[in-house]
Amino acid sequence: MSDINFVLFDWQMIAIVSLFGYLLGSIPFGLVLTKMAGLGDLRSIGSGNIGATNVLRTGNKKLAAATLLLDALKATAAAVIADRVFGGDAALVGGFAAFIGHLFPVWLGFKGGKGVATYIGMLLGVEPIMVLVFAIVWLSFAFLSRYSSLSALIATLVIPVALWILGLEEAAIVTAVMTVITYWRHKQNIERLIAGTESKIGKKG
Secondary structure (H helix, E strand, O other): OHHHHHHHHHHHHHHHHHHHHHHHHOOOHHHHHHHHOOOOOHHHOOOOOOOHHHHHOOOOHHHHHHHHHHHHHHHHHHHHHHHHHHOOOHHHHHHHHHHHHHHOOHHHOOOOOOOHHHHHHHHHHHOOHHHHHHHHHHHHHHHHHOOHHHHHHHHHHHHHHHHHHOOOHHHHHHHHHHHHHHHHHOHHHHHHHHHOOOOOOOOOO
C-alpha cells in the first residue's frame, strides 16, 4: 500500500509542478513590457517573436535586457519552488514545464519564444554551474563566428553532454529533450545559417 501511495504522490507532484511551471513559464514578459512601455504589440514587430531579441528590435536595450532576465528567472523560480516544496526531481519537472510554457503559452495561441533564455534560467535553478559552461561556450563561439543563434545552438548541445559526463543522467536527459526542441524552434535560423544569410552580432538585418 505504501508503494502505491508513493506512486500516486509522485504523479500528483508531476501534475502540480507541471501545471505551475507551465503557467509561470507562459507569462509573455516581452509582450507585457513592450505594451506597458507604449511600444505596441511586439508580435507585429520584426520577427513577431516575444523574446528579448525581438524586443531589442524596438530600439529599447533596457527593455530587452529586462525581458531576457525575466524570461530566464521564471524558469529558475519554477525549478527552485518545485524543489523547495517537493524535492527530488521536482526541480527538473518545474524547469522543463516553464520552458514549454514559454515556447507554447496558452494565452497567445501557443505561439511563444524560442526558449534560450528560459533554457538558461532552468539551468540556474537546477545546476547553476551549467550556466557558466553555457556562457563560456556561447561567448567562445560568438567571438569566433559572430552568430548569436549558432553560439546558442552549440551551447545547448554541449550542456546535456556535460551533465552526462558529470553523472547527472536525469538532468542530461531532460536538457537533451530541451535541446532538440530548441533546434526545432530555431529551424529558420538554421536555414539562414546554411544559406549564409543569418544576421551577425553587431549588424542589422
